[in-house]
Amino acid sequence: MLVLGKIIAVHSYKGGTGKTLLSLNLSATFAEHGKKVCLFDLDFRAPSLSTLLKIEKSEHWLNDYLNGVCEIDKVLIDLSSRVHNGGQLFVGLANPSTEAIRDMSAKDRKWEMRALGRLLALRTSILGDKGFDYLILDTSPGLQYSSINAVVSADLVLVATTFDRSDVDGTRRMLRELYDLFEKKTEVVLNKVLDVSSRTGKEDVQTKLKDIYQVPLLGIVPCFCDVLKSEGGVIFAQEKPAHPFTKILEEMANRIDGIA
Amino acid sequence: MEKAAVSKQEVLAKRPMQVLEKIRENLERLNEKMEIMIELQKHGKKDLQQPLPDAPLDVMTLLSMPDHLRKTAMSLCRMGRATAEEISLQTKRARAVESAYLNQLVIMGYLKKERNGRKAYFFVDKENQGVSLG
Numbered sequence: 001m002l003v004l005g006k007i008i009a010v011h012s013y014k015g016g017t018g019k020t021l022l023s024l025n026l027s028a029t030f031a032e033h034g035k036k037v038c039l040f041d042l043d044f045r046a047p048s049l050s051t052l053l054k055i056e057k058s059e060h061w062l063n064d065y066l067n068g069v070c071e072i073d074k075v076l077i078d079l080s081s082r083v084h085n086g087g088q089l090f091v092g093l094a095n096p097s098t099e100a101i102r103d104m105s106a107k108d109r110k111w112e113m114r115a116l117g118r119l120l121a122l123r124t125s126i127l128g129d130k131g132f133d134y135l136i137l138d139t140s141p142g143l144q145y146s147s148i149n150a151v152v153s154a155d156l157v158l159v160a161t162t163f164d165r166s167d168v169d170g171t172r173r174m175l176r177e178l179y180d181l182f183e184k185k186t187e188v189v190l191n192k193v194l195d196v197s198s199r200t201g202k203e204d205v206q207t208k209l210k211d212i213y214q215v216p217l218l219g220i221v222p223c224f225c226d227v228l229k230s231e232g233g234v235i236f237a238q239e240k241p242a243h244p245f246t247k248i249l250e251e252m253a254n255r256i257d258g259i260a
Numbered sequence: 261m262e263k264a265a266v267s268k269q270e271v272l273a274k275r276p277m278q279v280l281e282k283i284r285e286n287l288e289r290l291n292e293k294m295e296i297m298i299e300l301q302k303h304g305k306k307d308l309q310q311p312l313p314d315a316p317l318d319v320m321t322l323l324s325m326p327d328h329l330r331k332t333a334m335s336l337c338r339m340g341r342a343t344a345e346e347i348s349l350q351t352k353r354a355r356a357v358e359s360a361y362l363n364q365l366v367i368m369g370y371l372k373k374e375r376n377g378r379k380a381y382f383f384v385d386k387e388n389q390g391v392s393l394g
Binding site for chain 1: 316317318319320321322323327330331334337338384
């Protein structure tokens with residue numbers, strides 16, 4: 001079967017770098033561009049997509065799919081009614097209950113191996129059979145089983161990073177010791193950047209980043225007060241099409257289309 | 261009577277073909293064993309250290325593997341079940357090289373191998389894996 005879609009994992013070394021906001025808004029941007037997109041919350045230790053999307057209950061969670069309890073069809077929630085330009089947006093959520101989080105934290109290596117098998121099978125089911133253009137995986141930060149499984153399953157890894165010194169150091173190590181070993185196509189997104197209003201400021205940041213990470217830079221996202229004030233409750237790509245953050249997301253989406 | 265004679269002739273005609281096929285299969289097996297020996301000489305025995313009993317082929321195991329074996333194991337994880345020829349198309353390495361690496365992974369306990377006629381198929385141990393890798 002010819003599979004044309006791509007799997008993108010959004011990962012970071014540290015927490016709080018904006019992975020979920022980036023994953024959600026990038027998915028919405030692709031959908032607004034008329035694509036068929038699926039977004040999965042694979043952050044089983046701190047699920048947040050259900051809160052951001054204001055979905056309190058789901059019949060089946062991604063936890064159930066990875067546990068082998070149900071097929072992936074049961075997990076998908078259709079949010080296409082929120083998309084304006086004929087695109088389609090589906091999500092799969094991680095179970096946010098404390099019991100589920102505890103259960104997922106106690107899995108053994110054999111379970112993680114089966115989970116990898118199930119994630120790899122998504123290429124056939126989601127991209128192949130269902131014809132999605134993009135499957136975006138929002139992961140847990142750092143070197144955890146669930147996030148490495150997602151990275152291994154992906155065609156492209158987007159690394160969300162900030163200029164925090166420990167984040168820079170850890171991200172650099174992760175690029176060398178994880179992504180390079182799995183020969184992953186990787187792009188960096190620098191988030192929450194202060195002072196990139198001038199052109200020279202932006203160029204300085206770009207040069208600095210390329211020197212540090214030695215991988216392509218997908219985009220620089222300035223620290224927008226509007227984004228922080230929205231407390232994650234606004235999907236900018238859908239609700240604020242003229243906002244500079246939305247424009248940056250569109251540039252990123254176009255660039256990813258080019259890569260893919 | 262005539263019919264019986266024809267059938268006997270057919271059996272006799274097939275016999276050399278069967279013998280040749282058996283020889284070819286044995287030569288293939290011998291070839292695989294030689295490939296393993298060559299790999300052992302090249303990389304030393306350290307790659308073939310036995311894993312813990314029942315150690316699964318998970319991402320942490322993949323990370324700790326030598327680069328040449330990881331590439332092969334990753335391709336097989338993606339394909340689920342494949343011949344050395346099919347893996348070599350993915351990795352762009354020679355079939356014989358992939359055959360040797362796959363056999364190493366079998367010896368290490370991470371993969372299983374089974375023959376279907378002339379072809380040898382490699383796959384992740386279903387008992388451990390539990391699901392198809394699709």
